[in-house]
Amino acid sequence: MSSSLIDFGIALDAGIKAAHAGASVLQAYSHRRSDLIIDHKARNDLVSQADKEAEQAILEAFAELTPQFGIVAEETGGKPEGAATWYIDPLDGTTNYLHGIPHYAVSLGLIAHAGTVLPQATEPLTRDTPVVAIVYDPNREELFTAVAGTGAWLNGQRIACSKTNALADSLLATGFPFRDFSFEDQYMPIFDTAIHSTRGLRRNGAAALDLAWVACGRVDGYFEMGLAPWDVAAGALLVREAHGRAEDMYGKDPWPINGYVVASGNGLFAALSAMISPHLKPR
Known part of the structure; x- marks a missing residue:
């Protein structure tokens, strides 16, 4: 991988502009959902022209603003390359969107690759690392951003995870199996333990927002299985920062x-992990 430096400011600015471009497409179509052409990629795996056109708007923004980075996008694919790669989900929460539930987001995460030198670092990265995150919720007009080493933000205000340290005091978010049921036998006992040992579970249907809500303290923790890389690339950095x-x-x-x-x-992380790990099968 490249050893070149990444300009975080340029990348963040590009991500924000790309997220707004994608969201503009989504919101334009949201008022005429009945006109959308919907394809079925697999069982409960839907894609509409809104997803596709939003992704195209995002790709065009990145081609202009950060052409040096690789692209891995939900609808058009791609591969990791260069110093870093954008992982693009133009519409996280497609099922919500298609049913008129106003809970979905654009999620854009930049992953720096092993060998890349980050700003202020003296040594190259030894493994791939999320470094820039943008999750934009156009219905609430909430823009979550993060840059490695500088913190996480919601509409310009610094955010932090909750300080809850006991499962009994926690509200958790999760996602049920809905497309791939191969891990159902692992998930269900975790779910059962969670409903008996926490204040409750929320299943809101957009992984990027679940992670963003952990980052700003609205929920104390989150777990899910069977997601795609673009679902979590941005949200993972939001939580870490x-x-x-x-x-x-x-x-x-x-x-x-x-x-x-x-x-x-x-x-809470140790207790949450301890709740999950006994039910995982070797991978």
Whole structure:
């Protein structure tokens, strides 16, 4: 991988502009959902022209503003390359969107690759690392951003995870299996434990916003299985920069690239992980 430096300011500015461009497409279509052409990629895996056109608007912004970075996008694919790669979800929460539920977001995460030198660093990265995050909720007009080493922000105000350190005092977010049921036998006992040992669970249907809400303290923790890399690339950094942890459930990947994510404030992380780990099968 490249050893070139990444300008965080340029990347963040590009991500914000790209997120707004994608969200403009989504909101234009949201008022005439019945006109949308919807394709079925697989069972309960939907894509509409809104997803596709929003992604195209994002890709055009990045082609102009950060052409040096690789692209991995939900609808058009791509591959990691260069010093860093954008992981793009133009519409996280597609099912909510198509049903008129105003809870979805644009999620853009920049992952710096091993060998890349970050600003103020003296040594190259030894593993892939999330470095810039943008999650934009156009319905609430909430823009969550983070840059490695500088903190996480909501509309320009610094945010932090909750200080809750006991499961009994925690409100958790999760996502039920809905497309891939191969991990159902692992998920269900975790779910059962959670409903008996916490204040409650919320299933809101947009992983990027679940992670953003952990980062700003609205929920204390979050866990989900079977996600895609673009679902969690941005949110993982938001949590990490908000004094929390967002990790691969198995503790193998440097960020939850394979979609098995557990996230919370630092104080709750050990208890949340201990609730989950006994039910995981070797991968």
